[in-house]
Amino acid sequence: MEKTLRILVVDDNPDDRVLIERELSREFPRVQVTEVADAQAQTLALAGEPQDLAITDYQLGWSNGLAILRDLKARWPHCPVVMFTGTGSEEIAVEAMKNGLDDYVLKTPRHYIRLVASVNKALKRTKERLALLAAEDRYSRLFKNAPIGLYRIAAQGEIVEANPALVHLLGYPDRRTLLAAKLEEFYVDPVDKQRWGDQMQHRGEVQGFELQIRQRDGSVIWTRNNARAIRDKEGKIGGYEGSLEDVTPYRQAIEAFQVLVNSAPMGIFILLDGNFKMVNPGFEKICGYSEEELIGTDSLQLVSPDFREEVRQNTIRMLKGESHLPFEFPIITKSGESKFVVEQLISTLYQAQRAALGYFLDISEHKSLESQFLQAQKMEAVGRLAGGVAHDFNNMLNVIIGYGDLMNQELHQHDPLVRYLTEIMKAADRAASLTRQLLAFSQKQISQPQVLNLNDKIRAIQKMLERLISEDIEMAVVLAPSLGAVKADPTHIDQIIMNLVVNARDAMPQGGKLTLETANVSLDESYVQRHAYVTPGPYVMLAVSDNGQGMDTATQARIFEPFFTTKENGKGTGLGLSTVYGIVKQNGGYIQVYSEIGQGTTFKVYLPQVQEAVSEIPTAEPLAKELYGSETILVVEDEEMLGNLIYRSLKSYGYTVLVARHGGEALLLCERHPGPIHLLLTDVVMPQMSGIDLSDRLAPLLPDMKVLYMSGYTGNAVVHHGVLDPTVSFIQKPFSAQILVEKIRKILDDDVR
Numbered sequence: 001m002e003k004t005l006r007i008l009v010v011d012d013n014p015d016d017r018v019l020i021e022r023e024l025s026r027e028f029p030r031v032q033v034t035e036v037a038d039a040q041a042q043t044l045a046l047a048g049e050p051q052d053l054a055i056t057d058y059q060l061g062w063s064n065g066l067a068i069l070r071d072l073k074a075r076w077p078h079c080p081v082v083m084f085t086g087t088g089s090e091e092i093a094v095e096a097m098k099n100g101l102d103d104y105v106l107k108t109p110r111h112y113i114r115l116v117a118s119v120n121k122a123l124k125r126t127k128e129r130l131a132l133l134a135a136e137d138r139y140s141r142l143f144k145n146a147p148i149g150l151y152r153i154a155a156q157g158e159i160v161e162a163n164p165a166l167v168h169l170l171g172y173p174d175r176r177t178l179l180a181a182k183l184e185e186f187y188v189d190p191v192d193k194q195r196w197g198d199q200m201q202h203r204g205e206v207q208g209f210e211l212q213i214r215q216r217d218g219s220v221i222w223t224r225n226n227a228r229a230i231r232d233k234e235g236k237i238g239g240y241e242g243s244l245e246d247v248t249p250y251r252q253a254i255e256a257f258q259v260l261v262n263s264a265p266m267g268i269f270i271l272l273d274g275n276f277k278m279v280n281p282g283f284e285k286i287c288g289y290s291e292e293e294l295i296g297t298d299s300l301q302l303v304s305p306d307f308r309e310e311v312r313q314n315t316i317r318m319l320k321g322e323s324h325l326p327f328e329f330p331i332i333t334k335s336g337e338s339k340f341v342v343e344q345l346i347s348t349l350y351q352a353q354r355a356a357l358g359y360f361l362d363i364s365e366h367k368s369l370e371s372q373f374l375q376a377q378k379m380e381a382v383g384r385l386a387g388g389v390a391h392d393f394n395n396m397l398n399v400i401i402g403y404g405d406l407m408n409q410e411l412h413q414h415d416p417l418v419r420y421l422t423e424i425m426k427a428a429d430r431a432a433s434l435t436r437q438l439l440a441f442s443q444k445q446i447s448q449p450q451v452l453n454l455n456d457k458i459r460a461i462q463k464m465l466e467r468l469i470s471e472d473i474e475m476a477v478v479l480a481p482s483l484g485a486v487k488a489d490p491t492h493i494d495q496i497i498m499n500l501v502v503n504a505r506d507a508m509p510q511g512g513k514l515t516l517e518t519a520n521v522s523l524d525e526s527y528v529q530r531h532a533y534v535t536p537g538p539y540v541m542l543a544v545s546d547n548g549q550g551m552d553t554a555t556q557a558r559i560f561e562p563f564f565t566t567k568e569n570g571k572g573t574g575l576g577l578s579t580v581y582g583i584v585k586q587n588g589g590y591i592q593v594y595s596e597i598g599q600g601t602t603f604k605v606y607l608p609q610v611q612e613a614v615s616e617i618p619t620a621e622p623l624a625k626e627l628y629g630s631e632t633i634l635v636v637e638d639e640e641m642l643g644n645l646i647y648r649s650l651k652s653y654g655y656t657v658l659v660a661r662h663g664g665e666a667l668l669l670c671e672r673h674p675g676p677i678h679l680l681l682t683d684v685v686m687p688q689m690s691g692i693d694l695s696d697r698l699a700p701l702l703p704d705m706k707v708l709y710m711s712g713y714t715g716n717a718v719v720h721h722g723v724l725d726p727t728v729s730f731i732q733k734p735f736s737a738q739i740l741v742e743k744i745r746k747i748l749d750d751d752v753r
Contacts, residue, residue, distance in 0.1 A: 002030050007119075008045055010036040010056040010068050011084075019112060020055060020084070027116045038062055042071070050076045053123060055115070057107075058085035058092060066096060073100045078130060080122035084115050102126075149244040152230075155237055157183050169223075169246055171215035181216075188212040188220055196225070200240065204229045210247065222251040267341075267360030270350050271299055277350060286341065286362045288334030304330040304338065311343075318345045319356055328363065340367045395639040397734035400428045402645040405737045406652070428734075449487045449587075450615035454518050454542055454607075455479045457493050465501050465516075472511030480519045484540050484609035492583045499580045500544040500603050507548030507601060517543040523606065534590055539606040547600040556593055580605075627741045631678035631748055632656040636666045636694060637710075638686045646681070649737035650744075663689030663697070670698060677705050679748060684711035706747050710735070 005028050011017050014037070021033045034051070036042045039062040045051075054072050058065035065083050072081055083096055086107035093104040102122040105115050143150055149166030153159055162178050170186070172178040187193045192211040199206045205228040213223045227242025261268050267283030269276060276294045284290055287302055300308045307329040317323040326344040333339055345358040404425045411418050458477060466475060497516075504514045519541045523534055551559065560581040580603075584591045588608050595601035633655050637643035643659050650657045658673065660666035663686065670677060680698065682691035689697075695707045708729045731743050 005031045005123075006034070006049065006052045007031060008034045008036065008051040008054040008072075010042065010045075010054065010060070012037055012057070012061045016057070016084075016107065020115070023112050023116050024119070027120070042068070046071060046075050051079055053119060053126075054079055054081045055084050055119070056081065058083055059087045066092070066099065069096055069099050069101055078126065078133075080126040082115070082118050082122055084111075146243075151242060151244065153183070153240045155239050159183070160239070161241075166244060169215075169221075169244060170213070171217055171219070186213050188214050200227065200229055200237075204231075206242075210251070213244070221246055222248045266362075269299075269358055269360060270348075271345075271356040271358065272350060272353060274299055277355065283360055286333075286339065286360060287331060288337075293334075302331045304332055315345055315356070319347045321347075328367075339364045395642050395733065397428055399639075399641045399645050401425070401734050401736055402642075402649055404428065406645075406648060409652070449489050451485050451487050451610060451612045452490060452493060453483060453485055453614050454493070454540055455483050456614075457490065458497065458516055458518070461494060461497065465497070468498070468501060469505045469514060470511065473505060473508055474513045476513065476515045478515065478517040480517075482520070483518050484520050484538065485612060485614055486540050486587075486607040487610045487612070488583075488587045488607065492587070496542070496580050496583055496605060497544075499577065500605075503577060503603075504544055504546035504548070504601070507546050507550075509548075512547045512600075515543070515545045517541075517545070519543070520609070521606065538609040539589070540609055542605040542607070543602055545600065545602040550597045550599050550601055551593075551595040552597055556595055559593055560591075627738070627745055628654045629745060629748065630654055630656070632658065632673075632675060633679045633681055633744065634658045634660065634666060634669065634677050634705075636660045636663065636680070636682040636686070636691065638662055638683060646740070649740065652737075653741050655744075662686055663691075663694040666694055667697060670701060677702055679744060680705055680707045681744070682707070682709060684709050706750075708744060708747055 007024060009017055009020050011020065017035050017037070021035075024031050024033060034045055034048070036045050042063075054068075056065050056068045056072075060068070065085060065088075069081055069083070072079055080102040081100065082103045082105060083093075083101055084105045084107060088104070088106070093101075096104060102125065103118040105111050105118050143161075143163050146163055146165055149169045150161075150163040151159060151166055152161035159179050159181065162175055164175070167173075167175050167178050170178060172181070184193075189212060196206060196209060196211070199209070205226075207226055209225040209227075211223060211225065212220050214220055224245045224247045225242060227240050229237045230239045230241060232238050261280045264280060264282045267286050268280040269283050270278040275296055276299055279291050279294050284294075287294075289302075300312060303311050311327065311329050314323065314327045318327075324344075326342045328340060328342045330338050330340050340363050342361045342363050343358055345356045348355055348357040350357075404421060407421055408418070408425075411421065458479065462477060469475060501514065501516070508514070521539050521541045523536050523539055525536055560577050581591060584605055584607070590606045592604045592606075593601065594604070633650055635643060635646050635650070635657060637646060637659070638661055640661065643661065647657045647659050658669050658677070660669050666680075666682075680695060682694055684691040686694075691709050691711075698705060706729070708731060710731045710733055729743070729747050731740065735743075
């Protein structure tokens with residue numbers, strides 16, 4: 001709804017008041033006219049509501065127009081006033097204008113039309129003036145209350161205006177003190193002043209201009225400046241106005257972030273349309289390319305070709321939010337090396353465009369350790385299988401060898417069957433050798449360790465090693481002085497050296513150089529981090545190197561597996577290196593292979609150093625002179641065929657033999673047997689009751705009975721970590737009848753139980 005216009009008419013002539021009200025009503029449909037005809041009416045009118053406009057005569061009975069004008073402006077400063085009079089002069093008009101009069105109109109019939117026009121004009125000017133005042137008021141309040149510093153600078157460089165926020169920002173006590181300061185006092189770097197001036201002259205404004213500012217107390221802060229030039233009608237710069245904001249915390253955070261990005265041990269990058277837009281030093285280090293080489297290139301070019309499509313699809317899923325799991329894949333570095341990395345991406349904005357932010361971590365070492373762990377698990381599982389096979393196979397071999405011995409005793413030396421029997425026994429011996437190697441690999445081989453010096457062992461068998469290799473192979477032996485001692489079974493050390501030398505020989509069919517080397521080494525934490533299951537500490541290293549054919553990575557991954565061989569059919573069992581692996585692991589050591597196709601191979605064996613004195617070489621035990629006997633022997637063997645064989649063999653040497661298939665049956669036999677039992681010959685691993693448990697159960701009943709344990713697979717029953725208890729008598733399956741009776745005869749003739 002249109003507002004009602006309130007107009008005050010001050011005139012002592014009633015006819016004039018009527019004419020004025022008539023003309024106003026014609027022009028303004030909604031108008032409320034208040035008439036003042038005397039001093040009393042004037043007093044009442046000025047005490048009432050504010051008026052939108054006042055019309056006054058100059059010559060009044062109780063006053064004059066100038067006095068009325070002053071009273072009106074004193075009461076309502078923004079009320080426009082038009083003087084409509086029949087008497088007056090130019091001097092009066094000028095004086096009235098000085099006191100705030102809006103217009104001066106003479107009373108004539110024609111001037112009533114001009115009065116309406118003057119009223120309209122005065123109302124419009126007042127509306128514009130009030131709007132301007134309101135705007136100025138808003139600007140003033142905004143200027144004073146703005147949270148950032150606002151300023152105005154004269155063309156000559158003086159500060160002419162500053163708001164409270166700027167006074168506070170620059171550390172001044174009040175506005176007056178700040179306005180007295182010189183601009184040069186604030187610049188930390190004079191170059192900033194020059195850059196600011198150049199941009200202002202060239203563009204007429206600066207946006208986001210960051211510079212360091214010195215506060216009044218000398219402290220330095222980072223600020224962001226936005227400003228524009230104020231120009232006059234001719235376009236000349238008359239000054240500048242702008243804002244100044246403290247961005248020190250923000251700047252310290254872009255710097256902290258930059259330090260983080262630059263020093264991060266992982267790759268951080270930004271992709272735009274699949275191309276690199278930013279990479280950090282960590283990314284450069286992983287892939288080998290510089291930032292200049294990467295920016296603008298397709299990120300998939302780093303990925304191994306076989307994985308590119310998979311990586312592309314995974315990237316799309318990540319950026320859509322369909323996948324949040326890091327993705328592993330191989331890359332090809334600048335040097336051509338393959339590395340495994342893990343990557344994760346998120347969608348982000350970069351330079352107002354949708355982009356991808358990602359991290360990139362080299363997990364090659366982790367994958368290597370993971371591979372070592374899986375390989376170790378695989379080898380352990382195969383070892384358990386091999387040990388179990390060796391146990392059962394040894395029993396069968398024992399039967400074959402035993403009955404072969406019995407047959408050999410009964411055949412005449414010229415019997416044509418002797419030739420066949422000889423071949424059977426040769427095959428059985430070879431099979432027994434294979435089971436011994438399987439036991440070595442499964443770390444179930446019986447060990448009788450001594451403190452050794454590897455240099456002494458190499459010197460002792462050097463001549464034999466030279467006979468093993470061909471004449472076109474040069475063998476070099478480099479032995480470290482003051483070599484530390486190791487604790488191992490001497491025969492096992494011989495197996496390690498022999499197998500590694502033979503393997504090196506076979507890798508050089510056209511001849512070459514073979515090197516044996518020893519050294520004292522210390523495996524530190526950095527080595528441990530790269531190799532699974534290695535315990536840090538001092539070791540003795542045995543290295544066997546050749547400059548032969550070398551191996552690829554796939555072959556190296558399987559080199560220690562039993563029955564794996566790169567040789568032609570019939571030229572190798574595939575158990576040589578697996579035997580070495582088992583012996584080394586059983587002795588608490590580690591073995592590593594280093595090889596490249598065409599560059600040869602090096603095997604490094606690490607055995608723990610010990611601080612004990614080297615053991616004296618024991619003299620061989622004398623063989624029993626007499627194998628026959630009449631003592632009673634209790635044989636406990638769950639394999640019936642082997643039990644029957646042992647029974648027949650021992651009977652043939654004159655012994656009284658009792659046979660039981662398990663521990664429970666053996667206990668019953670002992671309770672029912674009226675005479676003494678001189679020796680218990682028992683398998684170690686049996687169902688229901690082990691040989692050790694049986695021996696313990698019988699000891700109170702037969703305190704003078706001696707015990708001989710036999711097994712092809714010992715577990716930890718009579719050994720501790722593969723080391724034979726020196727108080728235990730033990731015979732390894734398979735064995736011949738003669739070896740068995742020699743062992744029995746020696747135990748029976750020994751005074752110690």
